[in-house]
Amino acid sequence: MTSSEGPRRAAVLGSPIAHSLSPVLHRAAYAELGLDHWSYERHDVDEAGLPSFVEKLDAGWAGLSLTMPLKRAVIPLLDEISDTAASVRAVNTLVLTADGRRVGDNTDIPGMVAALRERGVEKVESAAVLGAGATASSALAALAVLCTGPVTTYVRSRARADEMRGWGERLGVDVRIADWAEAAGAFAAPLVVATTPAGTTDTLAAAVPDAPGTLFDVLYEPWPTALAAAWADRGGAVVGGLDLLVHQAVLQVEQMTSRSPAPLAAMRAAGEAALAAR
Incomplete structure (x- = not known):
């Protein structure tokens, strides 16, 4: 992109959205890539407001990042969806093509894979997932790439158990179900992915064994979580939510700007600085 090409816009949409680090990460990438006429904002948009926002996107827009509660609501508004997102x-x-088509993708899944591979996790024979929400389904999709054996998911309800079994069948993952009351049993696995809201796993911190495997805790604020701190204290490898956020944002920047590779180190440094300032 040169200055003669005119301004280009991108943004993150969701509700609530004020906490989002995406503008920090994407703007850091633009600065590093010399994309002086690119802007990236945040907009508080709920499911009801999404169709009108998307309809108003003009040729100046490069794309959108979408967070909760819009990740499924946007699908009917798209012209095309990637296999990864469909899974x-x-x-x-959401990337807008030169001819105005709206193409949807999911960078959370390859972002998870990349974050784990960055820490040396290429393949594991088994894994455990704490939680059963939307992030857990993305975790299963990532584990379909990384895990050669069963994945035990720790859930609180039969409905959640059925959902996780369904995702396992859809993604080709051998999902085993365990009750949340037995969640400390997850720590015997070589890879544990915690997908629950802040505070949910705090009571499990005392149960972390000596020399645990790898923990991927998808939270980034507050950080470290009690579980992540206990894990690191006992010598285990920890991958955090900022790692995921940065890696998925790298892929978004590459898709929206057609510049590759995106500046991972600069984006991570900007994210770390922003969190430290909060």
């Missing part, structure tokens, strides 16, 4: 029925990236 979990969730879109976090």
Whole structure:
């Protein structure tokens, strides 16, 4: 992109959205890539407001990042959806093509894979997932790439158990179900993915064994979580939510700007600085 090409816009949409680090990450990428006429904002948009927002996107727009509660609501508004996004029925990236088509993708899944591979996790024989929400389905999709054996998911209800079994069948993952009351049993797995809201796993911190495997805790604020801190104290490898956020944003920047590779180090440094300032 040169200055003669005119301004280009991108944004993150969701509700609530004020906490989003996406503008920090994407703007850091633009600065590093010399995309002086690119802007990236945040807009508080709920499911009811999404169709009108998308309809108003003109040729100046490059794309959107989408967070809750819009990842499924956007699908009917798209012209095309990637296989990755279709596999979990969730879109976090909308790219507008030169001819105005709206293409949806999910960079959370390859972002998870990339974050784990960055820490040396290429393949595991088994894994455990704490929680059964939307992020857990993305975790299963990532584990379909990384895990060669069963994935035990720890859930609180029969409905959630049925959902996770369904995702396992859809994604080709051997999902085993366990009750949340037995969640400490997850820590015997070589890879544990915690997908629950802040505070949910705090009571499990005392149960972390000596020399645990790898923990991927998808939270980034507050950080470290009690579980992540206990895990690191006992010598385990920890991958955090900022790692995921940065890696999925790298892929978004590459898709929206057609520049590759996106500046991972600069984006991570900007994210770390923003969190430290909060």
